[in-house]
Amino acid sequence: MKVTGLSIHPLKSGRAVPQTAVTVDLDGLAGDRRFMLVEPDGHFITQRELQVLAQVQAEQVDGGVSLRMNGQELSIRFDPDDRLDVRVWSSDVNAAVADDVSNDVLSGWFGRAVKLVHMDAEAERFVGAEWAGVAAPVGFADGFPILVTTTGSLADLNRTLVEKGQEPVGMERFRTNILIDCDEAWAEDLWESIEIAGITFDLVKPCSRCIMTTQDQTTGERMGGNPIQGLAEKRMSADRRVPGVLFGWNAVPRGEGILRLGDAVKVVRRRHERWPMKMRSAG
Secondary structure (H helix, E strand, C coil), X not given: CEEEEEEECCECCCCCEECCEEEEECCEECCCCCEEEECXXXXXXXXXXXXXXXXXXXEEECCEEEEEECCEEEEEECCCCCEEEEEECCEEEEEEECCHHHHHHHHHHHCCCCEEEECCCCCCCEECHXXXXXCEECCCCCCCCEEEEEHHHHHHHHHHHHHCCCXXXXXXXXXXXXEEECCCCCHHXXXXXXXXXXXXXXXXXXXXXXXXXXXXXXXXXXXXXXXXXXXXXXXXXXXXCCCCEEEEEEEEECCCEEEECCCEEEEEEECCCCCCEECCCCC
């Protein structure tokens, strides 16, 4: 097995940026989900409620970020002394916040009042102690530092979609960080830990999927195949701790280094049992 895809998402819910090589830090891939749109009160915003975020291209630059959407471009630098308390699910973070002028421009882009925040060197967030053993550092990702997926599982999902008369979907729908070339569908369910480029990654929790997987990741439109319907056939969690349909695994890196496309992937520890799934009856 080998790494066949690497992606970061500098802006949470913005477009993915493919990588040929990327630095792994303890809080995830360098540059991944370091910026985020929030409501004026600090509550996080994603494609779930603002689909047009899929059209935003973000590039991290020294001291800030460059954003582009529909021919518009905005470069923002952050003053580390200007801060805002923000919330990602149940996590509170004191993040750097963009200046009022920049936030007004972004509010015009999206037709609603928003602010842009930055997970800078002073910001801290730790999650997942109940799954990872100890709380893991993370940026603005929903729950864990890294998401791991496989080609074999996507192929199996797409077979199901085609059988249902729907279009196949691409891996971009799942906003993965590390894509592994593996022929066996759902093999990752039995991977407790993997090693890539000398770095161990613990796969600690399956990833439940939401309506964002139904959205085109260049336009934000809900169109094409519906992964939720396909996954419901045989990937519906039977464990109430992680409800809903599952695709991919949340992972925690246990070291630092550099990953490259083509790196070999080794399973270093396996689970004895798969995550329990509900099976739909034929009738």
